[in-house]
Amino acid sequence: MGQYHKKPSNWESFGDAFQGILYNCKTQRHFRFHVFTAALVLLIAVWLRLERWEWVVLLLTIGSVMAAEAFNTAVEIAVDLAEPDFNPQAGLAKDVAAGAVLITAIIAVAVGVVIFGPRLAGLLGLG
Numbered sequence: 548m549g550q551y552h553k554k555p556s557n558w559e560s561f562g563d564a565f566q567g568i569l570y571n572c573k574t575q576r577h578f579r580f581h582v583f584t585a586a587l588v589l590l591i592a593v594w595l596r597l598e599r600w601e602w603v604v605l606l607l608t609i610g611s612v613m614a615a616e617a618f619n620t621a622v623e624i625a626v627d628l629a630e631p632d633f634n635p636q637a638g639l640a641k642d643v644a645a646g647a648v649l650i651t652a653i654i655a656v657a658v659g660v661v662i663f664g665p666r667l668a669g670l671l672g673l674g
C-alpha cells in the first residue's frame with residue numbers, strides 16, 4: 548500500500564468495491580448488457596419456477612460472467628496505465644482478459660439452453 552493511502556475501514560473498503568461496480572455500470576456497455584440480460588433471465592426463471600439446484604447454477608453462472616467482465620475492465624484500466632502507447636503485449640493482455648469473458652459467456656449460453664431449453668420447448672408444445 549502506498550504512503551498516500553491510509554488503511555480503509557471495512558465499511559470504506561465495501562464502499563470502494565461498490566464504487567467499482569458503479570463505475571462498470573456507468574462506463575462499460577458490455578457490463579450494462581450483462582446486467583440487463585441477467586435481470587431478464589432471472590425474471591424468466593421466476594416465471595418458470597426453477598428448482599433449487601437450477602437457481603444455484605444460474606446464480607453462479609451470472610456471477611461468473613459479471614465478475615469476469617469486471618476483471619476485464621480492471622485489466623483494461625491497468626494496461627492503459629502501464630502502456631498508453633501501442634504495444635502488442637498490451638493488446639495481448641487485453642485480448643486474453645476479453646477471452647476470459649467470452650469463455651464465461653459461452654458457458655452461460657450453454658447453461659441457459661440446458662435449464663430453459665426443455666421448459667420452453669414444453670411450453671411451445673415441442674417437448
Ligand SMILES: Nc1ncnc2c1ncn2[C@@H]1O[C@H](COP(=O)(O)OP(=O)(O)OP(=O)(O)O)[C@@H](O)[C@H]1O
Pocket residue numbers: 575577623630631632633634635636637638639641642645
Ligand atoms: N496499448 C495497446 N497496444 C496494442 N493494442 C491494443 C492496445 N490497447 C488496446 N489494444 C487492442 O485493441 C483492442 C480493444 O482495446 P480497448 O482498450 O479499446 O478495449 P475495448 O474493446 O474498448 O473493450 P471494452 O469494449 O470492453 O471496453 C484490445 O483487445 C487490443 O487487441
